[in-house]
Amino acid sequence: MDYKAYFEDNREQHLNELQEWLSIPSISALSEHKGDVHKAAEWLAAKLTEAGLEHVEIHETKGHPLITADYLHAEGKPTVLVYGHYDVQPVDPLHLWETPPFEPSIRDGKLYARGATDDKGQLFLHVKAVEAILKQEKELPVNIKFCIEGEEEVSSPNLPLFLEENKEKLAADVVLVSDTSLLAPGKPAISTGLRGLCSLELSLNTANTDLHSGSYGGGVPNALHAMVELLSTLHDKQGRVSVEGFYNGVQELSPEMREEFAKQQFDEEKLKQDLGLDALYGEEGYSFVERIGARPTLELNGVYGGFQGEGTKTVIPKEAHAKITCRLVANQDPQACLDAIEAHLNAHTPVGAKLTISPKEKAYAFNIDPSHPMLQKAADAYETVYGTRALFTKDGGSIPIVEKLSSTLNAPTVMMGFGLPDENLHAPNEHFNLENFDKGLLTIVEYLKRV
Template sequence: MTNYATYFQENREQQLAELKEWLSIPSISALSEHKPDMQRAAEWLADQLTAAGLENVKINPTNGHPIVTADHLHAPGKPTVLVYGHYDVQPVDPLHLWQSPPFEPEVRGDKLFARGATDDKGQVFLHVKAVEAILKQEGKLPVNIKFCIEGEEEISSAHLPAFLEENREQLAADAVLVSDTSLLERGKPAISTGLRGLCSLEVAIHTANTDLHSGSFGGGVPNALHAMVELLATLHDRDGKVLVEGFYDDVLPLSDEMRAEFQKQGFNEQKLQQDLELTALHGEEGYSFVERIGARPTLELNGVYGGFQGEGSKTVIPKEAHAKITCRLVADQNPQDVLDKIITHLEAVKPNGAKLTITPGEKARAFNIDPSENELLQKAADAYTSVYGTRALFTKDGGSIPIVEEFSRVIAPTVVLMGFGLPDENLHAPNEHFNLENFDKGLLTIVEFLNSID
């Protein structure tokens, strides 16, 4: 077999220079003033895909930012793999915390610093260069490849679902390959087999038609803050189990195999507790920390506010109080069903004298796949072995990438979440970076995986 390690070493400086060009484009999807930069970033990617040997390269306009597609379909009888990623990046604030300008990529030590270095331009770039390497070295690909790279992942992929539905035939594949996740830690690769879904709501309680003097009215009228505290206290038991009736009804139980994978992580709960300066960890009884944050649903208070919050004292009985709530969901929970159950619960336990207003928010389904019954996931885990010297563990991530569930439903049930970032690379924060060790090993791992697919 071709010595790809030598190939990538010989081309490393050129490839890093190209990646720096892309990272220099401030493709911040959330800020309208960067719309021209979004177009430039898409055009840059399209040019790279063309140079790599991909065909049918197209910049597809949407009502937001464009979606770049390409393919190479010359492996009859072989599977088709669709590579998904995104070229948009997060805003850079606060700018003064960056050690070097976020859009002036800089290598310091063995790390490449820039906004988008790990999330997700750097990881998308690996796939482009892996395909290019195979084509240059072998003259053909072992599988059929398609690319679908969007520019709105950081703003909830607003226009991608409709694009997937409208282009099902063009994007049809046997599997979707995504690199937008991370290793567990340095040298310890992982493949995520689950991403939590979510739902959110805001709760408002109103009592009197005005704030009242606590001396004149205290003890005789309802207090909106008291009512909110009483209401929210009904949502959990002391261990953190959610008390909403039916909340856990559709939760898939953890298999013995998956629990064994979690155990293999060897996560040090005591160290986490010390690092966070906590007196104790907290959560649903009967589950480890990694199981609680990856494979169990949650109901969290993200903000509770009302009444006087200025300096000093103001003896007031507030007329209103507010709370923001989000739930992280797992398979097979339906976000709307969970919201309905929470609303029913809140209305049933509403304190006397309180008027309740509930505003539902975002909803997204969880993604889940069983690795024990999926050959492609097993081959992906094996691909890490020859490069990293250790097989990837199967994990479940606590975060949400809603579009992954959409891909699994619309394009292909098999989604391979094959990430090369590290948890401490400051994605979404100042000084975002990509460890070049995983740049090098990521290229080799992707080539190994593509070549292993029958």
């Protein structure tokens, strides 16, 4: 079958449909858009039905709806579960958008709208790829299932329970996700790791009131001084986290994985120039791409206290605060990391200061062996369409639900992304390069046939 011709013939219709979906402001984080989120779910359910999928259901949750569908007529063949999300990020700051975020616009071969690349545009590819095979061949080469949620942008609060309660319904040989990026135009990538997460906030209190620095300076504890001293103990001079037990479970990078990183040919000098930096920073012995993709981190996201206004106020602050986020890698336990950090902070709290710690987010890292046949078939599919085989990477960000999908369903997860790193996901002027819209459709068809 000539799928290239099929998609070219139907391209205008497909893009019109996607723009219709993108015009629905399905912002899951804002209660005022609850109706819009539901409308976007209903739109998708209708398109799944039109595509030929069966048992299309909208499942109500305590938050926003989940959608499932399937087509299970390929006896003896593998089952592929497609995961994605139809909710989108808020659009602020609105004045930075060149065109309204929910009035899709095509300019210079790019489709601009909120959700264009994250994740409506990428998810839409799977719907149309399945539809194309059914229309042309009247059957699928695999069994297919869809599980689509409307809460990924608010950390998927209801999907884990749904997965636990519907293991049999969602059972699959492979989970297929398109919510990541190529390395660069024409350079496909398959993520074999997403970092996990844990975070906390801490406060230090000294006196029961702010004090005059002339009357008390040099004679009483200063909360800001104490906070600076405490935070300085978290890293050593080589960029390693100094918390005892923080690296428990962390495995050294294999020669094969380091070779994959090296193949990216990442230009660290250009990065420094682009960011206006004199030097990069991080754990000694690792390249930039290794540090951000395959090593754990502890970062200060906010440090504040004392007088913040214009001018001078000679005050000794009674309290100081900090926000910390850790990115974790495979085999690190988020709770164990939080416990280790808390023990370290308590052990190093300066004299005269009282420490309060509030743990926040927790999520496990996702990791998969790139030699798995399902990933190798994906790399082959990319090569067929893009003319170059996908590299195996590890992403520095976190998509907590990916690990949950893999562990709950006991199935390998293949991250086949078609976005690009500069497509402004979560930012104004989000867009999707239509070259990857076209090639993404062909790559998914190729992958399903190879599976």
